[in-house]
Amino acid sequence: MTKRKLIKIGLSTVILLQISMPAFAAEHVLTPIEPIGNIPIIVPYMKYTARASTNLIIDSRGNATVTASIDGYKGITDKVSISAELQQYKNGRWTKVTSFSDSDNSHRIRIYETAKVSKGYKYRVVTKVTAIHNGDKETKTITSSEQKY
Structure with missing residues (x-):
């Protein structure tokens, strides 16, 4: 592969990741966590x-x-x-x-x-x-x- 093709593939991958990551993250809601001292606990x-x-x-x-x-x-x-x-x-x-x-x-x-x-x-x-x-x-x-x- 040529250097130019590798750069195009790399840039395309970065652009796709930036587009898909926020959409993926928006569907996931993290469980609330509250610390007690230094110990995190999951809060319903x-x-x-x-x-x-x-x-x-x-x-x-x-x-x-x-x-x-x-x-x-x-x-x-x-x-x-x-x-x-x-x-x-x-x-x-x-x-x-x-x-x-x-x-x-x-x-x-x-x-x-x-x-x-x-x-x-x-x-x-x-x-x-x-x-x-x-x-x-x-x-x-x-x-x-x-x-x-």
Whole structure:
């Protein structure tokens, strides 16, 4: 083969690869990965929930502030709901102190509630969030970090 033919074949190959690679990549969706420390973990993809969170803050007077939120995808998620339970660790097990819930025919909702807690115990919030699209429901349960009061 001549040098000129080799150059043409090489350039043709490069052009074809540049055209085909983006099309191939567009069809592949990578599984979301979140690092914990230096260890990557695979996080399941949710169809109607973009983000969900819960948090607990206890001030020096024993006022526990519970926050929770769910963000669905605008234009996809029809309805969202939150059910948050404030729990106390007592006698070797978690028991319910109080609970809060709300729902909305929207793609997002937030709750911000307070409750009085007793000194000398650990507390956490276990929150169940639900997102709905055309009657198809997906649910996720998330737990806040523990707070000692």
